[in-house]
Amino acid sequence: MINVQEFARRLSTLGADAYTSDDVVDLATAADVRISADLEIDAALAQRLLDQVKPAPPVTGAQITASTWPPPTSSRPAAPTLSFSSPGAVDAPADQPARSRGPRPPRGGRRPGPRRSGR
Numbered sequence: 001m002i003n004v005q006e007f008a009r010r011l012s013t014l015g016a017d018a019y020t021s022d023d024v025v026d027l028a029t030a031a032d033v034r035i036s037a038d039l040e041i042d043a044a045l046a047q048r049l050l051d052q053v054k055p056a057p058p059v060t061g062a063q064i065t066a067s068t069w070p071p072p073t074s075s076r077p078a079a080p081t082l083s084f085s086s087p088g089a090v091d092a093p094a095d096q097p098a099r100s101r102g103p104r105p106p107r108g109g110r111r112p113g114p115r116r117s118g119r
Contacts, residue, residue: 001040002065014057027052
């Protein structure tokens, strides 16, 4: 956990904008969160604040509140963040035609051909 001033400092190192404690309070207001200058920010609260920053910063709430700062850089690009509204349910686009359920050739694990006995 970090305090509001440290959050603002770390957020400032991520982009061209310089953030102050007042800017962090404004982010909290936009996220419907009440904070004060002496409040400790955990990963969940940090993520709610980061969700208000446009464009989205390249870190997560857990990374910005981690004891190690700045976060280690990777040679691989970061994967985009995904969110699912209902896990396990997948809806197909409405404009896709339905697949026909007509006869299909059998799908077996072997290719057709002469059988050999193991003798």
